[in-house]
């Protein structure tokens with residue numbers, strides 16, 4: 586799940602996609618959007634757990650990160666951790682260090698079992714290995730903006746899912762992303778999210794549906810509507826009892842989009 590813009594539904598869709606096809610969810614967002622969905626009021630306990638961030642520990646030890654078992658309607662989770670914050674700001678502290686490449690580009694280095702490596706590169710190599718060892722699909726939630734966490738996830742992914750809201754800021758951000766990353770993305774699925782049956786959304790839908798806006802390796806995926814329950818729920822819609830009509834409607838839409846992503850991954 587990638588988008589330079591925040592608030593488009595990356596974390597929300599990450600949790601629900603993972604549940605939809607029983608994937609393991611890795612939360613690389615330093616603020617732990619997906620972890621908050623998953624753990625509710627217990628999210629801070631995971632986020633501030635002692636010791637290194639689970640992902641960083643796994644990179645350093647050269648093995649799979651420890652999973653939080655998914656209970657009732659939740660996917661297994663590699664939670665976010667406050668230490669990830671130091672990987673997005675300029676001030677890497679303790680866990681990572683800046684180094685300069687031979688081209689003079691500053692790169693964030695992390696300890697790995699094979700020695701210090703650029704963070705994005707370490708993730709690119711490690712995540713597919715973890716997926717293979719787990720024997721299952723993996724969904725990765727990433728922070729908005731540029732940075733090695735999202736870059737590493739993009740490089741590791743078979744499919745990059747780009748949620749996009751139908752507004753004047755999201756569409757230019759999407760186009761900019763597609764232009765910049767076209768060469769680095771195997772397949773990209775643009776998922777219109779929070780779509781409302783209103784005239785303005787029809788206008789934007791027309792814009793992104795136009796020829797030349799979404800081009801290979803990106804394709805336009807099925808939309809997910811604005812949903813009151815998705816907005817107000819503090820736990821996955823699949824957790825906590827049999828879903829009623831409102832939850833069922835949006836869960837069905839999420840399933841369609843998630844399976845489209847899975848289909849692209851298999852191609």
Ligand SMILES: Nc1ncnc2c1ncn2[C@@H]1O[C@H](COP(=O)(O)OP(=O)(O)O)[C@@H](O)[C@H]1O
Pocket residue numbers: 588590591592593594595596597598618729778779780809810811812813815816817
């Ligand atoms: N389809 C949707 N319908 C209604 N609210 C949504 C939908 N998708 C996401 N949201 C809400 O939008 C907000 C931002 O979503 P989030 O997943 O945190 O975005 P991001 O991870 O891209 O920053 C959250 O309050 C979430 O509940």
Ligand SMILES: [Mg+2]
Pocket residue numbers: 592595596597614618619727728
């Ligand atoms: Mg998020």
